[in-house]
Amino acid sequence: MYEFFAEISFHSFPVDAAIRAEWLSKIRRDRFTPTKNTRVCSRHFKETDVVVTGGGLKRLQKGAIPVLFTWNEFQLPTTRPSVWERCQRPESPTPDSDSASEMEIVAPDHDYCVVSETGVRATTADLVDANEALHQRIRELQLQVEGLQLRQRFGINRVMGSDDDVRFYTRFASRKYFMAFWALVENAVNNKMVRITSAKTASESSAISHSTKLPPIDELLLFLMYLSVGLPLRDLAERFSVHRSTASRIVSTWTHFLHTLLGSQRLWIPPEVVRAHLPPEFAAFPDTQVVLDCTEIFCQTPSSLLLQSEVFSTYKSHATFKAMIGMAPHGAITFVSGLYAGSMSDREIFKLSGIVNLLRPDMAIMVDKGFVVDNIAPCKVYRPAFLSKKQQMSQDDVRQTQSIARLRVHVERCIRRVKENKLFDREIPLSVCGSIEELFSVACFLVNYQNGPLVKAWATQQ
Numbered sequence: 001m002y003e004f005f006a007e008i009s010f011h012s013f014p015v016d017a018a019i020r021a022e023w024l025s026k027i028r029r030d031r032f033t034p035t036k037n038t039r040v041c042s043r044h045f046k047e048t049d050v051v052v053t054g055g056g057l058k059r060l061q062k063g064a065i066p067v068l069f070t071w072n073e074f075q076l077p078t079t080r081p082s083v084w085e086r087c088q089r090p091e092s093p094t095p096d097s098d099s100a101s102e103m104e105i106v107a108p109d110h111d112y113c114v115v116s117e118t119g120v121r122a123t124t125a126d127l128v129d130a131n132e133a134l135h136q137r138i139r140e141l142q143l144q145v146e147g148l149q150l151r152q153r154f155g156i157n158r159v160m161g162s163d164d165d166v167r168f169y170t171r172f173a174s175r176k177y178f179m180a181f182w183a184l185v186e187n188a189v190n191n192k193m194v195r196i197t198s199a200k201t202a203s204e205s206s207a208i209s210h211s212t213k214l215p216p217i218d219e220l221l222l223f224l225m226y227l228s229v230g231l232p233l234r235d236l237a238e239r240f241s242v243h244r245s246t247a248s249r250i251v252s253t254w255t256h257f258l259h260t261l262l263g264s265q266r267l268w269i270p271p272e273v274v275r276a277h278l279p280p281e282f283a284a285f286p287d288t289q290v291v292l293d294c295t296e297i298f299c300q301t302p303s304s305l306l307l308q309s310e311v312f313s314t315y316k317s318h319a320t321f322k323a324m325i326g327m328a329p330h331g332a333i334t335f336v337s338g339l340y341a342g343s344m345s346d347r348e349i350f351k352l353s354g355i356v357n358l359l360r361p362d363m364a365i366m367v368d369k370g371f372v373v374d375n376i377a378p379c380k381v382y383r384p385a386f387l388s389k390k391q392q393m394s395q396d397d398v399r400q401t402q403s404i405a406r407l408r409v410h411v412e413r414c415i416r417r418v419k420e421n422k423l424f425d426r427e428i429p430l431s432v433c434g435s436i437e438e439l440f441s442v443a444c445f446l447v448n449y450q451n452g453p454l455v456k457a458w459a460t461q462q
Helices: 002-007 017-027 124-152 163-170 175-191 199-204 216-228 233-240 244-263 271-276 305-311 346-352 395-419 430-450 456-461
Strands: 010-012 039-041 050-052 058-060 288-298 318-327 333-336 364-366 380-382
Touching (some): 163 175, 163 216, 288 346, 288 395, 364 395, 395 430
Parallel strands (some): 364 380
Antiparallel strands (some): 010 039, 050 058, 288 318
16 A cells, blocks of 8 residues: 555646646536645656656646546547558659650649640740730739829929920929929039928927938929919828928928029129120110019908008009019010019119119110109110100100010010919918018029020020
8 A cells, every 4th residue: 555655646736727727627527626635646647747856756747737537548549640641652663764764754633734725735835925924914013003103192203204294383394494403403402401490300409400301302393383383282291291391391491592592693684795695676775784564463461451551552453562573685584673562663663672773874774654763763764655745646756665565575474474383373371471572583583494585586596
């Protein structure tokens, strides 16, 4: 009896809930709840589950589970052989080493090279043709994916494929004109541009960050679309996949940058250069230095009655901003004034614009009837004659008026190029009045880069 008890040992239930549940499942006793004194003898465990310590005590391996009971006759079930072991496989034929061409080829059970339509084994030529067709399909799908990716985010690549798109979105006459302008400003963009950032970004870093979400050329496109197409910031942000505040900062940054960069270039042309490029139509007025005219853009009517009286234009019957633009006889814009209140006269704007300091006695200006500046301008003034108290104009006055009208129409065409920018088609909100003068000046500066000559014949004569 002592020897029997010496061979076996008794072990309490484990504390781990999962292993304890496994023990209860294997024991198979109904309404059985073990206590702290309940023990399971070592006969119910595999021999490898019981280890003997250095002191001679028997302990269970961690995670051991009782598996030997009377219901399985204290034996573990035999392991069933695998499919690979159960199946008998034919012996592989030994190839004849004398001739590789006489080797017996055993056909597989399934012929995956059989064409379903004909049931005939496909030839090598058929497989090559099918492979080429698949490669061609892959190339077509890749092109479609690239097109969808381009459509997903607006960018310069979307408009560069068509001169009509370039003209619509940027007002540049063609891709050639746009890329020529980009080549002029690219170096300054990379080295001299000061970006407008949010207050949070400025407080986090004192250094100027040059990293932007959009490439610089796409930022230029965004700015031109804001100016030329008049798209709202929300639409631009959606097209270029940026936040609306980011689009707003891009527009502000490029407005200040182009106003500074293009405004630093000399617009006013020396008189000898003007005479060298004088079109034949100006032969009767050879000393003409600049053709002047004023234009107006609508603005939101302010609530203040005093401001309303200042910006109200009797000519447009609306609140407006007014500016004076000067054009050289050959069609280039050579002078742009600031924006003034719509109630100001042409004479007053001429006086305040600063053009008087640029004129010399050997020059002449060509103006409309509203420019009564004979006693202000230090040079000759070509202006349509007034009837005054006469009942009828003289023959010379009529001819001169007709000649001046035919030539002055070109400055109106030049101004129309500026106002083709759709931003100026709607009322300018008072909230952007702080930057509208810079935007208008930039639009005037860009006209010299965006278009060809006003009259095509002038390009062949010069």
